Amino acid sequence: xxxxxxxxxxxxxxxxxxxxxxxxxxxxxxxxxxxxxxxxxxxxxxxxxxxxxxxxxxxxxxxxxxxxxxxxxxxxxxxxxxxxxxxxxxxxxxxxxxxxxxxxxxxxxxxxxxxxxxxxxxxxxxxxxxxxxxxxxxxxxxxxxxxxxxxxxxxxxxxxxxxxxxxxxxxxxxxxxxxxxxxxxxxxxxxxxxxxxxxxxxxxxxxxxxxxxxxxxxxxxxxxxxxxxxxxxxxxxxxxxxxxxxxxxxxxxxxxxxxxxx
Amino acid sequence: xxxxxxxxxxxxxxxxxxxxxxxxxxxxxxxxxxxxxxxxxxxxxxxxxxxxxxxxxxxxxxxxxxxxxxxxxxxxxxxxxxxxxxxxxxxxxxxxxxxxxxxxxxxxxxxxxxxxxxxxxxxxxxxxxxxxxxxxxxxxxxxxxxxxxxxxxxxxxxxxxxxxxxxxxxxxxxxxxxxxxxxxxxxxxxxxxxxxxxxxxxxxxxxxxxxxxxxxxxxxxxxxxxxxxxxxxxxxxxxxxxxxxxxxxxxxxxxxxxxxxxxxxxxxxxxxxxxxxxxxxxxxxxxxxxxxxxxxxxxxxxxxxxxxxxxxxxxxxxxxxxxxxxxxxxxxxxxxxxxxxxxxxxxxxxxxxxxxxxxxxxxxxxxxxxxxxxxxxxxxxxxxxxxxxxxxxxxxxxxxxxxxxxxxxxx
Numbered sequence: 014x015x016x017x018x019x020x021x022x023x024x025x026x027x028x029x030x031x032x033x034x035x036x037x038x039x040x041x042x043x044x045x046x047x048x049x050x051x052x053x054x055x056x057x058x059x060x061x062x063x064x065x066x067x068x069x070x071x072x073x074x075x076x077x078x079x080x081x082x083x084x085x086x087x088x089x090x091x092x093x094x095x096x097x098x099x100x101x102x103x104x105x106x107x108x109x110x111x112x113x114x115x116x117x118x119x120x121x122x123x124x125x126x127x128x129x130x131x132x133x134x135x136x137x138x139x140x141x142x143x144x145x146x147x148x149x150x151x152x153x154x155x156x157x158x159x160x161x162x163x164x165x166x167x168x169x170x171x172x173x174x175x176x177x178x179x180x181x182x183x184x185x186x187x188x189x190x191x192x193x194x195x196x197x198x199x200x201x202x203x204x205x206x207x208x209x210x211x212x213x214x215x216x217x218x219x220x221x222x223x224x225x226x227x228x229x230x231x232x233x234x235x236x237x238x239x240x241x242x243x244x245x246x247x248x249x250x251x252x253x254x255x256x257x258x259x260x261x262x263x264x265x266x267x268x269x270x271x272x273x274x275x
Numbered sequence: 276x277x278x279x280x281x282x283x284x285x286x287x288x289x290x291x292x293x294x295x296x297x298x299x300x301x302x303x304x305x306x307x308x309x310x311x312x313x314x315x316x317x318x319x320x321x322x323x324x325x326x327x328x329x330x331x332x333x334x335x336x337x338x339x340x341x342x343x344x345x346x347x348x349x350x351x352x353x354x355x356x357x358x359x360x361x362x363x364x365x366x367x368x369x370x371x372x373x374x375x376x377x378x379x380x381x382x383x384x385x386x387x388x389x390x391x392x393x394x395x396x397x398x399x400x401x402x403x404x405x406x407x408x409x410x411x412x413x414x415x416x417x418x419x420x421x422x423x424x425x426x427x428x429x430x431x432x433x434x435x436x437x438x439x440x441x442x443x444x445x446x447x448x449x450x451x452x453x454x455x456x457x458x459x460x461x462x463x464x465x466x467x468x469x470x471x472x473x474x475x476x477x478x479x480x481x482x483x484x485x486x487x488x489x490x491x492x493x494x495x496x497x498x499x500x501x502x503x504x505x506x507x508x509x510x511x512x513x514x515x516x517x518x519x520x521x522x523x524x525x526x527x528x529x530x531x532x533x534x535x536x537x538x539x540x541x542x543x544x545x546x547x548x549x550x551x552x553x554x555x556x557x558x559x560x561x562x563x564x565x566x567x568x569x570x571x572x573x574x575x576x577x578x579x580x581x582x583x584x585x586x587x588x589x590x591x592x593x594x595x596x597x598x599x600x601x602x603x604x605x606x607x608x609x610x611x612x613x614x615x616x617x618x619x620x621x622x623x624x625x626x627x628x629x630x631x632x633x634x635x636x637x638x639x640x641x642x643x644x645x646x647x648x649x650x651x652x653x654x655x656x657x658x659x660x661x662x663x664x665x666x667x668x669x670x671x672x673x674x675x676x677x678x679x680x681x682x683x684x685x686x
Contacts, residue, residue, distance in 0.1 A: 161454060162569060164581045175457030176552055240549030243572050 016046030017081065017108060021101035036094055040085070043101060047081045050108055054078060070110055072134065077107030079135070079142040087146065087182055093174040096182070099149050129200050136197030140229070141257055143190025148250040150183035158243050180242055183250070187233050198226055218263035225260045228253045280321060280416065284375040285348055285367055286333030289389045292366035300356050300363075302327040307406050313355060315412040317347040322417040324407040326382070328399050330389050335379060337417050376420065377608045383428040385438065386600055392437040392593045397428050420611070427607045434603060437596040440589035444472065445479045447585045448556050448577070452480060452524055455552050455575060460484035465522030467491045467515065468529030469501055472558045476526055477505060489522055491515045493529070516540060520547035526556045527563035535563040541571035548573075556582070620680030624673055635665045 020042035026035040054074050081104040084097055157173040173179075201222075205213040213219060232253050235241050241249065287297060302310050307325060314323040314334060322337040334348060352367075353360050370378045381387045385396045404421050407413045413421065432438055441447045449459075456462055462485045464477055469492055477488065488507030491514075492498035498509045510518045519525060519540070529535060536555070544553055550573045557564040557578040569576040577585075639661050643649065649657070 157454065158572075161451065161575050164569075164577065164584070173454075175453060176455050178457045238549075240551060242550050242552075245572075 016042045016049060017077075017101055017105040020046055020097070021105050025098065039094060039097060039101075040088060043081060043085055043097070046104075047078065047085065050074070050078050050081065050104075053108075072138070073107045073110065075135065076138045076142065077104040079138050080104045080107070080145065083139075083142045083146050083186070087186075091174065091178050091182060093178060093182075095153055095172055095174050096146060096149055098172075100146065103145070129204055133197050133200040133204065136193045136200070140190040140194035140197060141261075143186040143193065144229070144250070144254055144257060147183045147186040147190070148247070148254050150179045150186065151247045151250050154179040154183065155243055155247055176242075183246065184233075184236055187229075187236065191229060191233055194226055194229055198222060218260065221256070221260045221263050225253070225256045228256045281338050282336075282372050282375045282420070283338055283348065284333060284335045284370045284378055285352070286326070286331060287363075287366045287368070288331035288333070288387065291368055296363070296366050297330070297332065299358055300327075300332040300352075301329070302332065304402075307403065308410050310355060311403075311407050311412045312410045314351055315410075317351050319347050322414055323412050324403055324417060324421065326400060326403045328396065331382070331387075333382070335375070335417070373608060373612050376611055377604065379420065379424050380427045380604045380607055381601075383424040384431040384600055384604060385428070386431075386597055386604065390442055390590075391597050392442075394432075394438055397425070400424065400428075423607070423611055427604060430607070431600045431603050435596045435599045437593055437600050440592055442586050442590045442593065444558075444579070444582045444586060445476045447582050447589070448476045448526075449479045449483055451556075451575070451577060451582075451585070452485075452554055453483070455554050456523060458484060461486050462523040463487040463489060463521055465489040465491065465510070465519055465525045466501060466505075466507075467519075467525060467527040467535065467563065468493075468531075468559065469497055470528035470558060473526045473528035473556075474501065474504075476556060476558070480524060481505065485524065489518065491518070516543075520544040520553075522553070523551075524554045524556065525564075526558065528558040529563050530559070531563060532561060534565045536568060537565040538567045538571060541568035541574040545571060545573045558582075616680045617677060618680075620676045623676055627669065627672060627676070631665050631669055635661050 020039045054071070057071060057074065080100050084100040084104070087096055088094060153173055154176055157176055157179065160173065161176075174182075202214075205219070232249050235249060236246060287300060289297070292300075302325060307327060310327075311323060311325050314320065314325060314336070319339045320336050321339060324335045326333045326335070334352070336348060338348075349360070349364075352358070352363060356363075378387070383397055383400050385392050385394065388396050400421075404413070408418075441450045452459060452462075459480060462480070464480050464485045464487070466473055466477055466488065469490075477485075481488070488502065488505040489510045490498045490502040490505070490507050491510040491512050492501070493512050495509070495511075498512075501507070502509045515535070519536070520543070525536075527535060541553075552573045552575065555564045555568065555574065555576040557576060560579060562578050564576050564578070566576060566578065568574050639658060642657070643654065646657075
């Protein structure tokens with residue numbers, strides 16, 4: 014977590030004050046942080062005697078890990094650390110709480126199909142991470158667009174990536190997220206069909222998940238076919254993000270798929 | 276530099292001499308080697324370098340004697356450039372020793388340039404240095420000074436933001452285009468109308484990777500000429516509104532009294548381009564593009580005043596960075612002077628050490644004769660004792676010499 018903290022702090026001068034030298038600290042710290050995070054998560058699961066992130070904190074830690082990985086992928090592809098200003102602190106916070114205290118609530122999973130369940134969780138978290146990155150990229154797009162429209166460079170505005178880059182990040186992360194979400198939901202459905210039966214699909218959490226998938230597909234369709242950018246793209250991404258949050262919080266009132274206190 | 280040589284720099288630049296004077300002194304690249312050779316053949320001049328750019332002509336020399344060779348330097352200027360002393364002298368500046376070092380560091384770091392922070396000057400100093408080396412006009416002393424100037428310039432560039440923002444209209448336009456499109460590779464530029472400024476902006480965009488050029492002009496011949504120049508394609512002026520959406524960047528500079536492009540056109544373009552951004556650079560006065568088009572999402576309209584305003588802001592940023600750069604230069608000048616002055620003490624230190632060693636060896640030989648029958652171990656011990664004594668006795672004097680050199684104490 015310390016390394017994420019270092020990366021999150023050093024990405025600030027690199028991005029906001031146009032001091033690329035700080036990248037030399039931020040990126041290695043994020044990479045090493047990611048490796049340690051991975052080891053720590055594995056150790057955490059090992060200590061809890063299960064192979065799946067079943068409790069809330071373990072799931073958060075895995076989401077933080079995927080987000081940090083996604084940030085590094087974006088850096089590798091687009092050479093911009095701007096997203097790190099938001100993503101690294103989120104990864105830091107998502108990893109900080111589980112580092113000190115195990116989660117109180119957990120989701121009961123069947124003891125078999127462990128590998129498939131892990132894939133179900135990881136793929137859905139990857140889809141969530143892709144959506145978060147897409148939303149952040151859209152926000153950066155909007156800020157850069159506003160800065161350029163205002164015609165006077167705001168102090169520190171040079172840290173923003175070019176519009177086309179943020180647009181590419183916003184769209185490509187969504188395109189990456191869709192197969193993850195589709196496969197994640199499909200795997201989950203097949204396991205549920207086998208273990209619980211058709212009644213599983215009447216659960217509000219499950220219904221919301223399919224609504225989320227439809228919203229995700231709809232968002233990509235609109236973005237691709239109308240070239241939606243800027244303010245309206247943010248509204249759309251924010252709407253889908255709200256659906257995702259609703260799905261996440263539905264864990265609290267779902268009968269068959271919920272985090273419960275053991 | 277050292278006690279028997281003097282560093283002198285004389286010259287003119289954009290602040291001291293008008294263009295009429297500078298152009299008479301300017302030396303074409305092809306003649307720089309000959310001029311440098313002639314300079315170092317002047318009496319009293321050991322080493323020399325000539326820096327000739329559109330904004331300055333400077334002679335940096337290492338001279339035997341300041342008073343006599345100063346005259347040679349002035350004579351060289353008058354004779355080589357065939358200008359009368361009266362027309363030249365009022366514009367000349369002269370720096371000596373540490374002031375000359377400081378000036379050189381400032382020039383190489385682009386702090387003395389017309390546009391502070393411009394990157395070309397360092398390349399020009401390097402070119403002059405390379406020519407001076409080729410003709411044998413610089414050796415150890417000037418060489419180390421110029422190398423130091425390059426290091427200082429690099430330090431200024433890496434530790435400050437002095438050269439990070441654009442200050443010319445054309446480069447500001449390119450910067451803005453990069454903020455919109457990132458990489459300009461494969462982007463299409465449409466030139467509407469023709470003018471020096473718009474062509475310059477187009478040239479800058481092409482240098483950054485823009486590959487397709489479209490030209491629309493009321494005069495077909497002119498459009499064809501410009502299109503040929505940029506290896507572009509002519510767009511008939513009447514087809515402008517249908518074709519403009521093909522372009523990512525539109526540069527307008529017509530003399531039309533009314534606006535050519537308005538908000539509705541912008542909306543139409545965005546529809547055709549499925550909201551892919553378009554950048555309008557309106558250099559025309561009166562303007563060709565209605566500023567209201569900037570309100571259309573995806574359209575970015577900058578007129579000449581907007582570009583100038585950005586350039587002015589960047590220039591102000593550079594001025595702020597220049598303060599930090601001046602501090603770096605001042606520190607580096609001090610360091611360089613200290614190093615040079617310490618070096619001045621070397622001959623005296625060597626002489627003192629040599630003298631002490633001669634005395635030690637003579638006294639040791641005499642003592643060994645008296646102490647007949649010393650074993651090799653005893654002889655070694657005595658020799659070590661004398662060496663140690665000599666070193667300890669000399670230490671305060673050597674330290675004083677080094678200090679005196681640093682502070683230029685003549686005693």
